[in-house]
Amino acid sequence: MARSGPLLTLGSVVALAAILLTVDLRISSAPSKASPVAAASPAGRVSPSASASASVAPVASAPLHALFAGRTSGDEFTVAIAINGAKAAADLNAGLSSQATLQGSVSGGQVTLTGGNGVGLTGSASSTAVFGLITAFGRTFPFSAEPAVVQAVYAGRSSGNEVTLAIDTEGDKAVAYVCNGKTVEAWLQGSVSGNQVTLTGNNGAGLTGSLSGLDLFGTVTPRTGQTFPFAAALSPHPAGVYQARIEVNGLATRIGWAVLPDGTQVGVAVEGTAKVPAPPLDLIDNGFTLDGASFTAALVAGQDTVVSP
Amino acid sequence: MTTSEQTTAGPARDQFATPIVVSLLGGCAVAILIGVYAKLHHPTGFALDIAGFSSPLYAKAWLSTAAIVFAAVQLGTAARMRRPTAPAWLATVHRWSGRIAILLTVPVIIHCIYALGFQTYSLRVLVHSVLGCLFYGAFVAKMLSLGLVDRRAMPRWLLPVLGGVVLLSLIGVWATSALWLFTTKGLHS
Numbered sequence: 497m498a499r500s501g502p503l504l505t506l507g508s509v510v511a512l513a514a515i516l517l518t519v520d521l522r523i524s525s526a527p528s529k530a531s532p533v534a535a536a537s538p539a540g541r542v543s544p545s546a547s548a549s550a551s552v553a554p555v556a557s558a559p560l561h562a563l564f565a566g567r568t569s570g571d572e573f574t575v576a577i578a579i580n581g582a583k584a585a586a587d588l589n590a591g592l593s594s595q596a597t598l599q600g601s602v603s604g605g606q607v608t609l610t611g612g613n614g615v616g617l618t619g620s621a622s623s624t625a626v627f628g629l630i631t632a633f634g635r636t637f638p639f640s641a642e643p644a645v646v647q648a649v650y651a652g653r654s655s656g657n658e659v660t661l662a663i664d665t666e667g668d669k670a671v672a673y674v675c676n677g678k679t680v681e682a683w684l685q686g687s688v689s690g691n692q693v694t695l696t697g698n699n700g701a702g703l704t705g706s707l708s709g710l711d712l713f714g715t716v717t718p719r720t721g722q723t724f725p726f727a728a729a730l731s732p733h734p735a736g737v738y739q740a741r742i743e744v745n746g747l748a749t750r751i752g753w754a755v756l757p758d759g760t761q762v763g764v765a766v767e768g769t770a771k772v773p774a775p776p777l778d779l780i781d782n783g784f785t786l787d788g789a790s791f792t793a794a795l796v797a798g799q800d801t802v803v804s805p
Numbered sequence: 806m807t808t809s810e811q812t813t814a815g816p817a818r819d820q821f822a823t824p825i826v827v828s829l830l831g832g833c834a835v836a837i838l839i840g841v842y843a844k845l846h847h848p849t850g851f852a853l854d855i856a857g858f859s860s861p862l863y864a865k866a867w868l869s870t871a872a873i874v875f876a877a878v879q880l881g882t883a884a885r886m887r888r889p890t891a892p893a894w895l896a897t898v899h900r901w902s903g904r905i906a907i908l909l910t911v912p913v914i915i916h917c918i919y920a921l922g923f924q925t926y927s928l929r930v931l932v933h934s935v936l937g938c939l940f941y942g943a944f945v946a947k948m949l950s951l952g953l954v955d956r957r958a959m960p961r962w963l964l965p966v967l968g969g970v971v972l973l974s975l976i977g978v979w980a981t982s983a984l985w986l987f988t989t990k991g992l993h994s
Contacts, residue, residue, distance in 0.1 A: 502951035505904050509911060509944075516915040698847055741926075745862060746986060748926055768921055804847075 561691050561707045564626045566641025575617070575639055577607070577626055580710055580730075581691075584609060586617055588630065596632070623690070647797060650712040651735040651756045652728030659718055660762035662737045662754035663693065663703070663728060666798025670695060672703055673737045673752040673796070674718050679771045681752060681764035682718045685803040697803050731757035734779040738763070739802070740793040744786060751784075753777050753793065824953040825963065832946025832967075839914075840938040843923035863994060865913045866983035872913075873979050875906035876972055883968055907944060910975075914941065933981035940974040943967055 564577040577586040579602055586598045586609050598617055600609035607626060609617040619628020619639070626641045651662040661674035668688050672695050675681035684703050686695030691707040693714065700721075705714025710730040717723045738753040738761075747768025755761045755777070763774025765786070775784045782793045796802060882899035885891055917937060925931045947967040950959070 499952050499956075501900065502948040505900075505907070506945065506948040506952070508904075509907055512908060512911045513915055516912055517919060520915065520919045743927065745860075745990065746930075746982070747862070747921070748924055748930075 562623065563644045564621075564641035565644040566626070566639055568630060568637035568639040570637065572637050573630060573632075573639065575630065575641055576644070577609075577617075577619075577621075577641055579607065579621055579626075581708060583710075584621075588615065588617075588632070649731050649733075649736045650728040651731040651754065652712070652726055653756075654716060654724035654726045656724065658722075658724050659716065659726075660754045660756065660760075661703075661716055661726060661728065662731075662735060662756075663695075663705075663712060664737050664796055664798045665693070669798045671737060671796055671798055671800055671802045672716075673739070673754045673802075674701075674703070674716050675752060675754060675762055675764045676718075677762040677764060677773055679764070680718045680722070681766070681771065683752065683802040685801065729757075733757075734759055737796040737802075738777060738782065738793045739796050740784070740791055742786070742791050744768075749786075751775075751793065755779065824955075825950065825960070828946050828949035828953055831949045832942040832944075834942075835945040836938040836942025839918060839941055840923055840934070843918035843934070843938075846919065846922060861916065862986060865916060866986045867994065868909050868913050869979050869983045872906045872909040873975065873983075875902045875909070876975050878902040879906065879968070880972060883965075906975075910940075929981050929985060933978060936974045936977040936981070940971060940978055943970040943974060947971055 561580055562578075564579070565575070566577075567574050572590060574589045575586060576589075577584060582602055584600055584602050584607050588596045588598065588611075596611045596613070596615045598609035598611035598615060600607065600617075602608075602621060605620050605622065607617065607619045607621050607628065614631070614634075616631040617628060617639075618631075619626050624643065628639060630637045630639050647664065647666045649662060649664050651660075653660050659674050659676045659680065661672055663670060663672040665688050670686055670688050670693055672684040673681070674684065682697045682699070682701035684695035684697040684701060686693065686703070688707075693703065693705040693707065693712060695703040699719045701717055701719050703714060703716045705712045705716075705726075705728075712728040712730075714726060715723050716726050735755050735757040738755060740749075740751045742749050742751070744765075744767050749765055749767045751763060751765040751774045753761045753763035753774055759779055761774075761777055761779070763777065765772050765774045775786050777784045777793055782795065784791055784793060879899060879902055882895050882902065886895040886899055914937060923934045923938075925934065947964070950963055950967060954963070
């Protein structure tokens with residue numbers, strides 16, 4: 497025969513747990529509707545700024561954005577060719593003492609590059625290979641090159657400066673970190689297909705963009721209900737996505753920084769329950785201090801996993 | 806006298822095996838469910854602030870410390886209330902201290918599994934996560950045993966073992982969280 501006392505105790509525990517869980521669910525879903533970012537930046541959700549919209553120039557159909565690496569048929573040179581829309585550049589290397597840099601253009605799939613000392617390269621480029629001839633030392637060398645996995649960083653801001661973001665592409669994979677330095681942040685993961693970059697994250701976050709020349713334009717959604725147009729440019733070090741996963745006050749803490757090429761850094765630390773501005777990151781050694789302790793952040797690569805499935 | 810009853814009731818005890826198995830499996834299911842939910846649910850980082858404490862962390866630490874105090878009462882009363890000379894109020898104290906203790910832990914565990922999740926990034930955190938699941942599983946198993954199993958046919962070891970697991974896992978959970986917090990960050994509210 498069942499006794500009711502212990503089962504009532506059990507029932508009341510379950511009831512209290514259910515009430516608290518419901519309260520948590522309601523409160524945690526509220527901020528995304530209330531959109532605190534709107535208060536932080538009243539100028540939010542404006543139309544794309546002049547720089548963002550005007551720079552999206554019409555580009556010839558299916559522009560290539562890829563790095564190709566290969567050799568001449570007799571193995572005289574190694575060649576690396578970077579194609580970014582209508583522009584292209586190449587490095588030739590014939591050993592330690594002999595290298596040349598070539599620059600030029602791409603038109604209708606035809607690559608024409610020239611360098612010093614009468615060195616030149618002509619070829620036809622497709623998304624899968626570049627074939628052609630290299631002219632050097634008064635001779636011509638046939639060559640072929642295939643797409644290489646290349647890491648590139650694009651860094652920039654949304655048009656109303658609501659958020660700062662950095663995107664790292666590596667081959668056909670890409671990651672991004674977008675944040676406002678205070679309370680809004682999102683990690684994004686996705687792919688590069690042709691010149692299209694498509695990333696997604698948790699809580700409705702996402703990014704879509706098009707590579708155009710040396711720029712990346714598109715829209716970024718740090719979380720449901722907030723979508724901003726952005727412009728990002730191919731950026732050298734120290735630009736990039738930086739991450740640290742540490743323990744603070746016993747809480748798993750994840751810090752992200754989006755760093756622009758001039759060293760400007762915007763980051764958010766998620767300390768278990770709270771989002772706070774990230775501590776300043778030393779861009780020389782990637783170190784930072786928090787609560788008196790020293791830590792090191794890592795530069796995130798496009799192949800890394802930043803959004804747990 | 807009790808002993809002779811237990812031995813003679815031996816063969817007939819089988820008919821009560823089902824409720825015991827159901828109780829223990831129920832406890833296991835709850836422990837696993839909590840663990841899996843805490844692991845799969847994406848931690849929100851959301852914190853329900855409780856007034857009067859410096860941080861949600863300290864609110865949780867003091868709630869679980871209060872639960873530990875009531876758990877000590879549990880141990881003291883459980884060890885004595887089966888004695889023939891035990892006063893009747895001892896059982897009442899045992900029940901109500903247990904009810905208060907478990908209810909004090911509910912806001913803590915909800916915050917844990919909803920906002921933080923099942924984490925494994927250090928030994929302390931891993932032990933805490935596992936013991937937290939075990940604590941609730943053992944509690945559910947003990948309540949189901951008390952409610953479903955006939956007291957006279959219940960194996961003598963069942964309640965002490967389940968109660969012991971509940972108490973020890975609570976002590977472990979408290980030692981890996983509240984005690985750790987007090988010793989590393991200071992004893993304050």
